[in-house]
Amino acid sequence: MPNIIENLDIREAGAPISAANNTDSNSDRIDTSGYDGVIFICPIEDSVALGVATLTVEQNTADSDTGMAALSGAAATETSVENDDLNNKLLIVNVYRPLERYVQAVRTSATQNIAFGTLIAILYSGKKLPVSAHSTILDLVNVASPAESA
DSSP states (O other): OOOGGGGEEEEEEEOOEEEESSOEEEOOOEEOTTOSEEEEEEEEEEEOTTOEEEEEEEEESSSSSTTOEEEEEEEEEEEOSSTTTTTTEEEEEEEESOSSSEEEEEEEEESSOEEEOOEEEEEESOSSSSOOOOTTOSOOOOOSSOOOOO
8 A cells, every 4th residue: 555654754853842932952863864855843832922933954964963054044933923822833844855964953942932842853755665663653553545433
């Protein structure tokens, strides 16, 4: 059966972050070798008026935080206009064919409090299929044309 899941490597890349106005938190480093790209998805759990939430992607040739550099144009940013207006919304950055092997996402907050949810990374267009579930996946269920349950 055709299965998009077999073409993706989905993983948890960063734990939730409590509300703060000075967050600067790096995700797990992601090895993109063998993939065309990676999508980072981060929910905003709580926002205060004038809080600035940003998700930026960095890259490096080495699996090291030292030497990571922000990618041009690879930042999703939103400013809260009023309390809670960013709640339950997403920041998403897609990096297609990064020029260096390792990438990480950086969640930052400024001015007022922002709380971030669990950061998800999805690597796509893998060269070796099927992709087995990452160790952060507890259970992955895939159904095709399922009947209704009784």
